[in-house]
Amino acid sequence: MHISEEELLLAVDGELEGARLEAVTLHLSHCWTCRTRKAKLEATIQEFVSDCYSKLDSRIPPADNAAALLRARLSDLSLQKDPAAIRPHRLAWAAAALVVVTASAFFALMPFRAEPALAPNAALTPGATRPMSREAVCAATERSGPPRISNAVAREVFERYAIRDPRPRSYEVDYLIPPSLGGSEDPRNLWPQPYTRGVWSAHIKDALEDRLHSMVCDGSLDLATAQRDLATDWIAAYKKYFQTDKPRLDHVAFVKDSPWE
Amino acid sequence: MSEAYAASNLLRLERAKDAASPLTIEVTGLFEQFRIPLFRYLLSLGLQAHDAEEVIQEVFLALFQHLKSDKSRANLRGWIFRVGHNQAMRVSRVPAFADADLQNTQVDPEPDPEQMALRNQRQRRLTAVVRALSEQDRACLSLRAEGLRYREIAEILGISLGSVAQSLTRSLDKLGRAHEL
Numbered sequence: 001m002h003i004s005e006e007e008l009l010l011a012v013d014g015e016l017e018g019a020r021l022e023a024v025t026l027h028l029s030h031c032w033t034c035r036t037r038k039a040k041l042e043a044t045i046q047e048f049v050s051d052c053y054s055k056l057d058s059r060i061p062p063a064d065n066a067a068a069l070l071r072a073r074l075s076d077l078s079l080q081k082d083p084a085a086i087r088p089h090r091l092a093w094a095a096a097a098l099v100v101v102t103a104s105a106f107f108a109l110m111p112f113r114a115e116p117a118l119a120p121n122a123a124l125t126p127g128a129t130r131p132m133s134r135e136a137v138c139a140a141t142e143r144s145g146p147p148r149i150s151n152a153v154a155r156e157v158f159e160r161y162a163i164r165d166p167r168p169r170s171y172e173v174d175y176l177i178p179p180s181l182g183g184s185e186d187p188r189n190l191w192p193q194p195y196t197r198g199v200w201s202a203h204i205k206d207a208l209e210d211r212l213h214s215m216v217c218d219g220s221l222d223l224a225t226a227q228r229d230l231a232t233d234w235i236a237a238y239k240k241y242f243q244t245d246k247p248r249l250d251h252v253a254f255v256k257d258s259p260w261e
Numbered sequence: 262m263s264e265a266y267a268a269s270n271l272l273r274l275e276r277a278k279d280a281a282s283p284l285t286i287e288v289t290g291l292f293e294q295f296r297i298p299l300f301r302y303l304l305s306l307g308l309q310a311h312d313a314e315e316v317i318q319e320v321f322l323a324l325f326q327h328l329k330s331d332k333s334r335a336n337l338r339g340w341i342f343r344v345g346h347n348q349a350m351r352v353s354r355v356p357a358f359a360d361a362d363l364q365n366t367q368v369d370p371e372p373d374p375e376q377m378a379l380r381n382q383r384q385r386r387l388t389a390v391v392r393a394l395s396e397q398d399r400a401c402l403s404l405r406a407e408g409l410r411y412r413e414i415a416e417i418l419g420i421s422l423g424s425v426a427q428s429l430t431r432s433l434d435k436l437g438r439a440h441e442l
Contacts, residue, residue: 006430015411015426044437051384052358052391053406056304063296066314070292070321074285077325249314 003027003034012041065252072199072252119200119235120176120191124160127176127231128186137182138217147185149173157190166192172202176234177227178209181216199247200235207251208238215241288325291337292317298407299345305403306346306396307354316348336413342404343417357399358388383440390439394432401428 003011003024010016011024028034149157154173158166174193177183193202212230215221229237239245281289296317303313323344328334391399397418404414411425418425 005434006426009430009433010426013405013411013429040437041433044433047383047387048391048402048433048436049406052387053301053305053403056301056358057297059304059310060297060300061310061314063293066296066318067289067292070318071281071285071289073318073322074288074325075281077322078282078285249311 002031002037005037008034008038008041012038012045065249069199069247069249069252072201076199119233120193121161124188125176125191126188127227128184128189129177129182129227130184132182132223134216134223137180137213137223140180147179149185149190153185153187153190154192156187158192160187161192163192174202174205177230178213180209180213181226181230182223183227183230200238201247201252204238204247204251205234207248208234208241211241212237284325284328287328288321291324291341292321295338295341299341302342302403302407303345303349305357305399306349307357308349308352309355312352313349316345316352319348320345339409339413339416342407342409342413346400346417356392358391360385360388386439387436390435394435398428398432401425402432405429 007016007020007024011021011028016024028038157173158164171192171194173190175183175185176189176191179185183189193205209230212221212226216223216226229240238247242248299317299320300310300313303316304310308316320341324337324341327340391402394402397420400418401414404417405411409417411422411429414425415422420428
């Protein structure tokens with residue numbers, strides 16, 4: 001009486017215990033037939049793993065973008081739960097304790113502001129455009145990127161947003177409406193956008209700008225609408241034009257504009 | 262608030278900025294540990310890579326909430342695969358283990374072309390057998406390949422322990438006969 005296939009597999013997989021395990025072990029030591037069957041079973045498992053299952057690895061992309069997105073989403077989750085709207089003058093002693101529990105990039109980036117600057121302040125940055133035709137927008141070859149914002153102007157923008165001592169390379173002093181879509185260099189069209197705060201980062205907005213530019217130039221969207229949608233609520237615009245509720249993974253590390261140094 | 266006070270406060274905040282909460286650290290640690298095994302499993306179920314990545318995000322966000330509400334930390338690996346499996350069932354799936362998966366992955370150079378052709382043929386036969394398995398049988402096989410115990414597999418798939426053993430026996434029998442055809 002030989003060991004059944006199922007019992008043999010259970011033995012191979014270490015799923016047998018007690019008397020059953022003893023009986024199977026004893027039988028295997030006596031029976032060449034069952035030992036051969038066991039060896040064949042092991043070979044089949046090995047072949048499946050090495051020649052089939054492990055081949056799936058080649059389709060797994062590197063973890064960087066996914067890890068960055070997860071961290072941003074977790075940071076957003078932490079924010080939602082904790083009442084982050086603490087007024088500056090109350091920050092004094094509570095701050096040290098709070099940062100430990102909230103663990104958000106929010107305090108690090110904007111120590112004395114009550115709200116994270118996910119979206120520009122409509123009063124400070126309503127958006128401003130230059131008179132520019134669609135043809136001019138699309139003819140411009142933006143090889144050199146948008147005009148660089150001078151340090152003096154950048155400081156003015158930080159000042160207006162009450163951000164003291166901004167950390168280098170953490171922000172992009174961004175055009176609300178990018179020059180590539182007719183936005184002007186007027187301070188009313190500029191705002192400090194954090195790279196690392198939350199899911200809706202400067203990288204994500206860059207991807208949207210790129211998309212809108214293509215749409216304007218292939219004729220599927222008119223320039224005024226693109227400008228208006230960006231100025232009104234760029235996050236809503238992203239959701240609308242990419243037809244998604246969440247930033248796309250491939251946009252998390254999208255870099256077009258240079259960071260403020 | 263005096264300038265000096267503001268400055269010292271700012272410094273403290275600066276220092277704390279990278280100190281993510283212990284829970285965030287724990288969850289990102291688990292993400293690093295289980296992303297690839299879970300990814301492989303989801304691909305084996307027939308998810309497209311971008312859908313699998315998105316499911317994994319959902320799983321770890323859910324894990325964060327799970328741990329935040331002080332739920333059990335017992336067998337988090339099983340928890341992660343179970344939630345991942347359930348999420349995957351809501352996503353559209355294509356036949357897994359396409360022949361294309363086998364190509365471009367031949368890392369070890371086979372000097373003899375005849376040997377190589379033979380090996381490719383064996384792989385294709387094996388893969389065809391895996392493709393023809395029922396979804397549940399394939400799920401059992403993949404979860405076992407990821408090192409899960411039968412009891413864990415039973416919990417993840419919501420089936421009995423006996424069904425897991427029967428499923429694996431059946432699949433390995435078919436795989437073992439792949440080259441007899």
